[in-house]
Amino acid sequence: MSKESKEKLIQRYKRGERINHWVVALCFVLLAVSGLAFFYPAFFWLTGIFGTPQLARILHPFIGVVMFVGFFIQFFRYWKYNFLDKEDIKWMKSVKTVLKGHEVGDVGKYNGGQKGMFWLMTGCMVVLLVTGLISWRAYFAEYFPIPVIRLALLFHAWAALVLIAGIIVHVYAALWVKGTIRAMVEGVVTQAWAKKHHPRWYREMMEKNRAHSEKD
Ligand code: HEM
Known part of the structure; x- marks a missing residue:
């Protein structure tokens, strides 16, 4: 029996999605370091x-x-899974219990924390893009008065700090919840992981797989 069939895996991210994610992550690290x-x-x-x-200044x-372009693609892939529902509110209200290892x-597909993080990332990306373009000396800054450029740089720095803090939490959660990093590295999670952390998504996936195998 292969390792895969023994472990009962579910696909969470396709290869294109993973490449997209890691390109964004690499850009983020380079930007955070230079910024x-x-x-x-x-x-x-x-x-x-x-x-x-x-x-560094040019790049x-x-x-x-x-x-931004990479994240924009991610945004259109995932926005529909990131609307809060009443189960997420329950999750958020019991976040202390969740942190002790008991899911609520x-x-x-995503929990309340991930959804909040998704919208935080989106907001920061938009602020970073707009303020970044206004203060891009080589191309656009000449079209704006100096006080506007100063304000843009202030908001740029704030959005960057908020995003850096957010990504630290995102990375910590990805490494801390056992089996999660595998979703973005290999593209798969175990059924046990899905059942424990994302039970509704697990049922939907099982239903989808059943429908597929009945069709074949
Ligand atoms: C640098 C190290 C990073 C690591 C280790 C990491 C890890 C992960 C992992 C494991 C997942 C899958 C979570 C799941 O399916 O439950 C994920 C999802 C995701 N990551 Fe990252 N990530 C990193 C950086 C970033 C950055 C910089 C961004 C964008 C600013 C980002 C945006 C996303 C998005 C949009 C998702 C989809 C999940 C959602 O909609 O909430 N990640 N990441």
């Missing part, structure tokens, strides 16, 4: 990762556009 280097003199040495500070906005509510 922190521009913002805090103590981190200036981090620009060395790009070769020279000048290169930062281009990588930002790639991240009939959770679908």
Whole structure:
């Protein structure tokens, strides 16, 4: 018996979705590193990762556009699964119990925490794009008065800090909930994982697989 059939796996992300996610994640790391280097003199040495500070300064906005486009694609893949329902409210109200390892509510593909994070990421991405374009010296900044550029940079830094804090939580959850990182690396989760953390999604997937096998 193969490892797969023994473990009873369910596909959660296709290859295209995983590549999309990791391109966004890589861009995020490069942007966070270079952004922190521009913002805090103590981190200036981090620009060395790009070769020279000048290169970091040139590349930062281009990588930002790639991240936004990548996230935009993710947004259209997942927005429909990220609307809060009453089961998510139950989950959110009992988050302390969840953190102790006992799941609450009939959770679908994503739980209340993931959904909140999805909208937080979306909001930060939009603010980062708009403020980033306004303050992009090489192309657009000349069309805006200096006070507008200053405000844009202030909001850019705030959105970046909120996103960095959010992604730290996102990564922690991905590593802390056993079996979750596999979803984004191999594309699969075990049925036991799905049943425990996303019972409604588990039932939907089983129903879909049953319907498929009856058709074949
Ligand atoms: C850098 C390290 C990162 C790790 C280790 C990581 C890990 C993961 C994992 C394991 C999942 C699957 C969760 C599940 O299906 O229950 C996931 C989903 C997702 N990740 Fe990440 N991620 C990272 C960075 C990012 C970044 C930077 C973004 C965007 C700003 C992002 C956006 C998403 C989105 C939109 C989903 C789909 C789930 C949803 O709609 O809530 N991730 N990530």
